[in-house]
Amino acid sequence: MIWDWILEPLQYDFMVRALITTTIAAVVCAVLSCWLVLVGWSLMGDAVSHAVLPGVVLAYIFGAPFALGALVFGLLAVGLIGLIRGTSRVKEDAAIGIVFTTLFALGLVLISVTPSQTDLNHIIFGNILGVSEGDLLQIGILAAVAFGVLIVKRRDLTLYAFDPTHAFAIGLSPRMLGALLLGVLALTSVVALQVVGVVLVVAMLIIPGATAYLLTDRFGRMLVIAPVMSALCSVIGIYLSYWIDAASGGLVVVVQGCVFALVYLFSPRQGVIGKRLRRRLPASVAA
């Protein structure tokens, strides 16, 4: 019975917490991802989400909030990338590659020399089934802050993504809006790394926005489609991991990737096959 399939895992508190955490993280990541894919910051999302690792480890060592360490190192990474690009002949993609891998590696080194390694390795691969009530509270607060900022500033951020010159010409500061988006990116990375780990955070920061972008021509609708789709995929991923006893973070991302593949193929307007079906062309011509 389908109901047994859904209800049985809910007997366990750790599963309930896992589902709540995953849904929160999925929603806030998905909302942010709508802007990231349109600004063209997917690679930046990758970089920042990896670069926060040493910050989180240092925060753990000194007993500070994870978010603080993540924010400092996220912004440090962006600053370093800008510095290298602006003051040498190295291009941006190379600068991103150098900075985030070095900071990520620094995080790995810090983990290896810090006692209680098991705990910290969860940051890399995620530990959704081990979320405590304290973790859940912290994640909830960070997610609420990130979500609130994004929703309140959504029109400015969309203008920034679409036409930063116009934003500047009417007296707004594209630099501030970009910094705001990066700050939220660092916060959101902390939320998501509990679920899927540092390595896979970027998937939750790109796939939902990219999927929604293939389904609609309205940004407002993207902001609904992306979180709904991401939350559903994540819940399905957690259930699958319970029933087939496989890595939960990995499954969350695999399910999202599968949904993207389906949309890529069958989206009515943008899908590779969907577009052809819509035009009702014979398959032989479409090839």
Added chain:
Amino acid sequence: MSSIDVSGLTVRYSDVLALDDVSLTVEPGRVTGLIGMNGSGKSTLFKTIIGLVRPTSGHVRLEGADPAYARRRGLIGYVPQSEDVDWTFPVSVRDVVMMGRYGLQGPLRRARAADKHAVDEALERVELTDLAERQIGQLSGGQRKRAFVARGIAQGAGILLLDEPFAGVDKRSEATIVRLLRELAASGDTVLVSTHDLHALPSLADEAVLLLRRVLFHGSVTEALEPRNLARAFGLESDPESEGSS
């Protein structure tokens, strides 16, 4: 008081001299054509007028004030070059025009009745009312330009800067845009249009500026189009400073 007042403007990007001692005044109520080939500094001049590029020396005054003040007051309407716009971006024509109102709204940019009214009026003025709900990339080249002009109208910008508005635009749309810009100038706006499309110039502009990093000529359109002037602007005549560049 002239609307745009540029004096002694020099812009240098590392080792490239983009603008060399440019002085220029643009009057309200007229359409001024800014003519020059690619790389002549037209876009750099626009960006410096807006304040996006910091000049190496010289200064810009807009309606007698600092550009930062003009920006906050929403005086500047900018119509970008086609290649600077992501035409697949998920916004409608109406969304784009509404962006002209953001500077006048509260921090949440919630559209009030006055904003919606201004957007409707601007759309009607550029004859895009029927296409308002289309995604911006689903318009023709000329309609896209008109959508951005409508943004400037909705904003109430007194100074309109248009960067190559005729590139990729068919003849009929070009005529519509020319008529629209002439109307805006007649109502007292300042209109500065960069173009390398010379045959549109006589019907479009009241005066012309020939730019090749420096101002080579500023005066009547007829005179600007004389072969000896054009030859200098388009680098056909040897000019010691332009040698070695394309």
